[in-house]
Amino acid sequence: MKKIKMIGLDLDGTLLNDKKELTGHTREILTRAINQGVTVLVATGRPVTGIPEVLRNFPGMRYALTSNGGRILDLQEDKILYANMLSYEMGAAILKIFGDYDTFKEIYFDGRGFVQADELLKVGEYLRNPAMADYIRTTRKGITSLWEKMEEMNGHEMDKIHALFKSQDERLEAKQRIMELGDLSISDSMGTNLEINAPGVNKGMGLIQLGRLLGIEREEIMACGDGNNDLMMLKEVGFGIAMANGADEVKEVADYITLSNEEDGVAAAIEKFVLNPERG
Numbered sequence: 001m002k003k004i005k006m007i008g009l010d011l012d013g014t015l016l017n018d019k020k021e022l023t024g025h026t027r028e029i030l031t032r033a034i035n036q037g038v039t040v041l042v043a044t045g046r047p048v049t050g051i052p053e054v055l056r057n058f059p060g061m062r063y064a065l066t067s068n069g070g071r072i073l074d075l076q077e078d079k080i081l082y083a084n085m086l087s088y089e090m091g092a093a094i095l096k097i098f099g100d101y102d103t104f105k106e107i108y109f110d111g112r113g114f115v116q117a118d119e120l121l122k123v124g125e126y127l128r129n130p131a132m133a134d135y136i137r138t139t140r141k142g143i144t145s146l147w148e149k150m151e152e153m154n155g156h157e158m159d160k161i162h163a164l165f166k167s168q169d170e171r172l173e174a175k176q177r178i179m180e181l182g183d184l185s186i187s188d189s190m191g192t193n194l195e196i197n198a199p200g201v202n203k204g205m206g207l208i209q210l211g212r213l214l215g216i217e218r219e220e221i222m223a224c225g226d227g228n229n230d231l232m233m234l235k236e237v238g239f240g241i242a243m244a245n246g247a248d249e250v251k252e253v254a255d256y257i258t259l260s261n262e263e264d265g266v267a268a269a270i271e272k273f274v275l276n277p278e279r280g
Contacts, residue, residue, distance in 0.1 A: 001239060004274045005220040007033065008043035008065060008207045008233065011051070012132065012189065013226035014243055015042070015266050020131045022054055029267040033274055034060035039214060041065060043203045045187075045195055045229050047159060048073060048111040050139040067108060067159040068187060068197050068229055069206030082209050085157030086198045090181065092150055094196050097177050098163040101170040107146055108159035114149050117142035126164035126192070164193045189227035191247070203229070204236025222273065224258070224266050226250060241269045 009015045016022060034040050042055055043065040051064060062076045072082040091107065098105050104126040106113045115123075120142045124133040143149050165171035175194055178186060185197040207221050219238035223230070226246035234240025235253050242254035243265050251257055256273070259265035 001273070001277070002217070002219040003277070004038060004222045004239065005216045006039040006041070006207065006211055006214070006222070007270065007274065008041055008203065008221065008223040008237065009266060010203070010223075010225040010227070010230050010233075011042060011044045011046060011055075013245060013261050014224050014230070015055075015261070016052075017262050018129065018131060020052070020135050022052065023264055023267075025264050026267040027054075027058075029264075029270050029275070030058065031060070033270050036275070038274060039063065039216065041210075043069075043207060043223060043225075043233060045160070045162075045189055046139075047108050047113050050113065050135070063210060065203060065206045065210065066111065067201075068185070068195060069201045069203045069209075070108075070159045070197050071111060072206055072210050073111075081213060082206070084198045084201050085159060086161065086184075086196065087157060088150075088153070088155055090184070091158040091161050091196075093181055094161050094178055095146060095150065097174055098161075098194075101163075101174055102166050103170075103174075104164040105146060106140065106162040107149065108161065109149075109153050109156060111159060113140045113162075114143050114146065115140045116146055117144065123164075126166060161196045162193060164190075166192075168192070187229035187231070189229045191228070195229055202236070203233035205232070207233065207237055222269075224269055226261065239273065241273075 041063040045068045048066045064073045074081050104119055106115050123136050127133045183199040185201040187195045208218055211221055221237040222239040223233045223237045224241045225233055226243040240254045242251045242257050244260040258269040
């Protein structure tokens with residue numbers, strides 16, 4: 001294995017524990033990796049406004065991959081390095097499909113997630129983890145109508161569109177209908193949701209794109225993830241690490257399975273393969 005020069009980290013179920021916290025031990029290990037010159041960044045399906053402040057302002061963590069790779073940001077310079085957006089017309093077609101089912105719907109524009117205020121009050125009905133519901137309540141912009149927002153943003157491209165489902169049958173039916181719209185990147189992070197991005201968007205390609213900009217080869221990139229929206233990331237990078245709490249499909253494509261997110265699994269992997277590679 002080549003020396004690791006970049007580490008991409010999923011947030012939910014990976015870097016953060018089940019309370020959506022960054023533990024002190026993991027923070028210490030991230031700092032040690034950064035101090036050794038490794039580029040460490042968040043690789044998340046969240047918009048930039050959904051990244052916890054402790055990570056947006058983490059010393060030495062300059063870059064962020066958001067919306068599953070739809071945007072790559074230089075946080076230090078406050079600029080977009082790369083963007084692959086969903087067309088407005090496709091986003092509107094998908095939103096219409098989501099509206100046919102019992103869903104919690106989000107639309108993403110300009111790095112921010114928008115939700116109807118009446119739906120935001122009921123987000124807990126669609127999620128098993130109360131901490132995830134709290135995260136959404138505190139990071140999304142509540143608005144009167146998603147369709148009014150769509151009309152306001154007519155002609156603007158979208159970062160992503162997302163929905164949570166109560167019924168698995170409805171989720172699968174909606175996914176089939178969306179697939180029939182054309183070439184799209186469709187993923188999920190929880191098994192109860194659908195995340196729709198522009199064609200070709202995934203976290204792995206995003207990390208490789210950033211690597212090209214920074215002169216870092218694919219084989220020098222490591223990534224950690226747990227959900228199906230991390231699947232391509234672990235396949236694409238040089239060294240993919242799945243969490244013990246990760247989906248079976250993710251574990252199958254990983255080069256290594258670390259401890260769970262409740263056991264500082266990311267920290268354990270970085271210690272083993274980056275800080276002390278001779279022991280790995």
